[in-house]
Amino acid sequence: xxxxxxxxxxxxxxxxxxxxxxxxxxxxxxxxxxxxxxxxxxxxxxxxxxxxxxxxxxxxxxxxxxxxxxxxxxxxxxxxxxxxxxxxxxxxxxxxxxxxxxxxxxxxxxxxxxxxxxxxxxxxxxxxxxxxxxxxxxxxxxxxxxxxxxxxxxxxxxxxxxxxxxxxxxxxxxxxxxxxxxxxxxxxxxxxxxxxxxxxxxxxxxxxx
Numbered sequence: 333x334x335x336x337x338x339x340x341x342x343x344x345x346x347x348x349x350x351x352x353x354x355x356x357x358x359x360x361x362x363x364x365x366x367x368x369x370x371x372x373x374x375x376x377x378x379x380x381x382x383x384x385x386x387x388x389x390x391x392x393x394x395x396x397x398x399x400x401x402x403x404x405x406x407x408x409x410x411x412x413x414x415x416x417x418x419x420x421x422x423x424x425x426x427x428x429x430x431x432x433x434x435x436x437x438x439x440x441x442x443x444x445x446x447x448x449x450x451x452x453x454x455x456x457x458x459x460x461x462x463x464x465x466x467x468x469x470x471x472x473x474x475x476x477x478x479x480x481x482x483x484x485x486x487x488x489x490x491x492x493x494x495x496x497x498x499x500x501x502x503x504x505x506x507x508x509x510x511x512x513x514x515x516x517x518x519x520x521x522x523x524x525x526x527x528x529x530x531x532x533x534x535x536x537x538x539x540x541x
Contacts, residue, residue, distance in 0.1 A: 350402040351380040353412065355391050360413035378412060415473025423460035423477045423491055424451060449483050453490045460494035 359376035362369065377394045379387035379402075387398060425444075432443040460477070467475055479491055 349382070350398070352394070352399060352402045352404050353378040353380075353407050354394070354404060355406055355408040356412045357407070357409050358411045359388065360411070361388065362414045376412070413471070416471050418467060418472050418475040421463065421467075421475050421477050422479070423463040423494070424448070424456050424479055424481065424486075426459040426463035426466075427455060448481050451481060451486055452484050453486050456486045456490040457494050460491040464495060 354377050356376040356378065357374070359373040359378065361373065364370040373388075373390060375391050377387075377389060377391040378385060379394075379398050387395070425448075428444055428447055431447070432440045435443060456479075464475070477491060479486075479488055
């Protein structure tokens, strides 16, 4: 499976000056060595200048000058850690994930490919927007999205539009399989897309700027 990728950053609105996160219940630095990471900090503080972290430590050791003119946020009872990175996602599938949940892989594909043949640009947009919102709420700040079905005029642009300001850093990939993929059952729905929508997959091969 191959594809062209497009990465872009959508900035979350942040105080352009200084933001201080205080009384953090647990702060996980994710620094140090892999087998000897820095221990979590209890009752911690973190200082941001715009989007850059400039100070991390115990709340009791927070320099008073960093509080001057800053926006203060009390994070008592919260855990703070670096954003999660999702390296593989199919945002267009968000709307159908409640179907065939107990099926094996190929029964799942046989159930869902006929449904995905009816995917529309609006459905792709809505599905991606919902999926990105759920990722953000779960602490994910970076996600790679793989779109490989283009029926009914669906394009990669439909999922990119869903990544509105405030969403995660997104990487969208336009994929296609050269030749067969593993399993006869899995290849038949793809051929069905090409039969029912001639030219759709070829049109989706346009190069991204």
